[in-house]
Amino acid sequence: MRSQVTVTWGEPAAYRIDLEEVQPMPHDQARQWLDEQFTQMGCEPLRATGKVLTVDKILCIAQAAGQDHFRDPGHREWALAYARAASAALAKPVITVDVPGQALAY
Template identity: 45%
Template sequence: MPHVTVSWSEREQLSLSAEAGLDAIDARRWLDEQFVALDCEPLRASGKVLVADKLLALAATGGPEQFADAAWAAQYARAAVAASGRESVRVDVATGKVSY
């Protein structure tokens, strides 16, 4: 089963199973909507926002508190897997890295 791990620190991590149900277009749309809703800032000076940037920004801005909403966290995991096209996604907020 596809899997997403979000880490804010060594002690604060969350593992999520990502159920199927989103295609890449819907996943990107959801990420875009959440990026705006949470008032995230683009990470690049150019303003270009990649899928990995959105995943990082949502995890950083929302923090563990946002992920406490189980429905939102499950949708984040589905969107991360569908938008990236990968079975496993790791979002490390502390280092600013997304790995697959």
Template identity: 45%
Template sequence: MQQLVIVSFGKDNQYDFKVNGAAAAVDDARKWFDHEFTALECDVATPTGKILAVDRILSVAKYAGEGRFRDRGTWAEQFARYTAAILGRDLIRVDVEHYSIGY
């Protein structure tokens, strides 16, 4: 199965990542996002105090910055692979500018 993860920082700043083959384990993906969320010192204000998986994905993308995605390095590939694993959709759009995820 092939999945497409699009990370957008605005209309003209969009980065597409094709995730091929076997998906990463969801537990591994959650651990990676937990680690990155802490390492990047992300801050999310939620009314319930609970941070959902989509909040972690969006915050990690935001705090990591567009440069990591523009370079298309290992980190960006891991982000896409683990996002695909957690959300389990064929097409995922991570819209950092509007802080939303679409399918």
């Protein structure tokens, strides 16, 4: 089964992270990693109620990190951890994060 996370800022800026040969991240560890990144990057809740869904965290972290964290080989480990956490937290093998569209597809 195919397993990958794609983070895109539009077609020329789509970053595919293949998770086929990577050890899966445990669900609770994935949620903790996303929580830590959300806080460290100063992300704000997307909803007026202040409730932060896992999907919101995944979107906000990608937006806060910017394309460089996905494009630059120096951030490869971070991008891989992001992809592993997103895949594990949502329990989905294939995810597309559309940053400008503020949408996730799986």
